[in-house]
Amino acid sequence: GQQLNQSPQSMFIQEGEDVSMNCTSSSIFNTWLWYKQDPGEGPVLLIALYKAGELTSNGRLTAQFGITRKDSFLNISASIPSDVGIYFCAGRRGLGYNNNDMRFGAGTRLTVKP
Amino acid sequence: GAVVSQHPSWVICKSGTSVKIECRSLDFQATTMFWYRQFPKQSLMLMATSNEGSKATYEQGVEKDKFLINHASLTLSTLTVTSAHPEDSSFYICSASGRSSTDTQYFGPGTRLTVL
Numbered sequence: 001g002q003q004l005n006q007s008p009q010s011m012f013i014q015e016g017e018d019v020s021m022n023c024t025s026s027s028i029f030n031t032w033l034w035y036k037q038d039p040g041e042g043p044v045l046l047i048a049l050y051k052a053g054e055l056t057s058n059g060r061l062t063a064q065f066g067i068t069r070k071d072s073f074l075n076i077s078a079s080i081p082s083d084v085g086i087y088f089c090a091g092r093r094g095l096g097y098n099n100n101d102m103r104f105g106a107g108t109r110l111t112v113k114p
Numbered sequence: 115g116a117v118v119s120q121h122p123s124w125v126i127c128k129s130g131t132s133v134k135i136e137c138r139s140l141d142f143q144a145t146t147m148f149w150y151r152q153f154p155k156q157s158l159m160l161m162a163t164s165n166e167g168s169k170a171t172y173e174q175g176v177e178k179d180k181f182l183i184n185h186a187s188l189t190l191s192t193l194t195v196t197s198a199h200p201e202d203s204s205f206y207i208c209s210a211s212g213r214s215s216t217d218t219q220y221f222g223p224g225t226r227l228t229v230l
Contacts, residue, residue, distance in 0.1 A: 042221035042224045044221070045221075
């Protein structure tokens with residue numbers, strides 16, 4: 001399947017700092033998604049992006065769908081301890097409802113020091 | 115948002131036994147359900163995609179006779195790990211999506227399988 005390169009692999013930051021992570025691919029995707037996973041839980045959708053160039057915010061989170069459709073970034077502003085977790089990007093190629101497979105990045109493990 | 119449940123949340127079994135994991139979409143009809151496997155500190159690996167009423171499509175390298183998937187209704191899919199071995203121990207996560215072309219996947223909470 002298509003490879004998604006997610007970076008950085010891990011981040012150790014101080015509470016209140018901003019965070020940025022990104023995903024790149026050699027293939028075009030029609031949808032980019034960002035998920036957060038807490039230990040022992042399933043991923044929870046944070047932001048979904050459907051259009052090249054789209055910039056979407058969800059509270060302190062902002063994500064953008066790259067204009068080339070081969071990349072996306074996620075920013076977290078003013079981090080707090082509960083932001084700790086693993087963040088995954090995911091790219092989806094399909095357009096129809098029956099063509100919905102996604103590929104995931106390797107994840108960014110975020111640690112926030114109080 | 116859409117809610118997906120999984121049962122059981124964890125299971126311990128003896129080598130050679132079979133284990134069934136259920137995935138349910140609680141408040142929407144899931145046209146498609148997906149099964150993933152996740153090893154510690156790694157990303158999610160897609161095992162198979164199942165559409166309601168039809169056979170599952172397995173990813174390369176995933177044994178369909180080992181991991182039996184049944185998507186009997188628009189709200190339920192099951193994964194049965196047959197003749198489990200210790201190397202099958204893992205975190206299994208399902209996800210579900212609906213009919214719209216913009217529908218994304220909503221994930222269940224996962225099932226931790228430990229095979230002794």
